[in-house]
Amino acid sequence: MLKGTELKLFADTHALDGMTDKQVKILLAAIDVFAAKGYANASTKEIATEAGVAEGNIFSKFKSKRGLLNTIIQPVTKAIFPAVLTDFKEHQPLNPKFMTLHSFIEALVTDRVQFVRDNAAVLKIFVSEVLYSNEVRVELVKQFPESYWHNINQTLTQLKENHLMINWPNTEILKLMWAVVGGMVVGYLLFDQTLASQEITHIITALTKALAR
Template sequence: MDTSEMGLFADLHVFDTMTTKQVQIIRAAIDVFADKGYANSSTHEIAKRAHVAEGNIFAKFGSKRGLLRAIIDPVIQSIFPQTIDGFLREDFRADYATLDEFINAMVRNRIDLVRNNKKVLKAFLSEIIYNSDNWDRLKQEMPQGYWTRMYTLFDRLKAAGELVDWPDQDIARVLWSNFGGMLAGYFFFDQKLDDPSVAIMVASLVKALRP
């Protein structure tokens, strides 16, 4: 795994209390889970890729499920909430004059995060899709005020004639379903996430949501 893909974990000091072997195990597990999926992975394969004895996995993480939780929990408890907080502080500013400005900021400000943490986020999304308990935990960790700030911004853009006069929930659904679809294509179907692809998605969203 490229060291840059562990940036989120390093920035949040997730590894501070782990030994070198334990960090190797986390890195290897992210690689294996992202490449093969949780169900098709084994602790034996992870240990082999990490160059450690399989017993090291059980000693620290207890089981394959415990190892997955060591990867998923920081995303749910810290990484994802901090990313959403970034939306609140950066993307939901009050001074967007046009719909183009807002959508460009919302999409492009997250692209580097996605590109630099592809395997971590792929393993996370795979588990969220198949485990409703993790989805419920994720919703509980959403920063307070997220939807209020988003809908306030929608109201401003509607008043300026920049945004279609639909219910706020429907607008949010269009934004996130399109962005989520693009990420799914990138994570699971090897579709590109380059600048031309992003530009096309931004243009499509603006066209769909402009009055």
């Protein structure tokens, strides 16, 4: 069953704007069914039954099962950008909260861990489709805001200029961070691994040591 925090993701990104109560029920039912069975194994008939509506109601709003999936995925691409990076860029000189590399990585990782915990069912669908569908991966790249790449590049450059981070190309730094944090997230969402506090602390420590100047 979808948590209130996951519904908030859709409200905050205005994905529910203009939807009727019945259409919201269809969306929530699709999330439950996709998360439990996977997109490929789910049917619009099952979703309609879960939502307590006629199957035709799905097509009148969302057009198809793919349309439902896109409605679920789009808010994730808007919200996946870590809020901590925006906070970091809005303060010049370096935000006192991020005076060390460790404090920056800690804020970044804990921010995304909380996002994953709050939106587990939706993210399970998102990650599954990104891993197995080239079409979804292509669409994801298209939907990523230009500001994401701009902000994260500026953030990493500033950390290096302040002698806090190793002087590697930003692309290499991002690959390392995404590999470590992404592996943790995939394990939690798809393989029922834990997100225990000690494990998160170890990941933060490992990234800090790997990226320290």
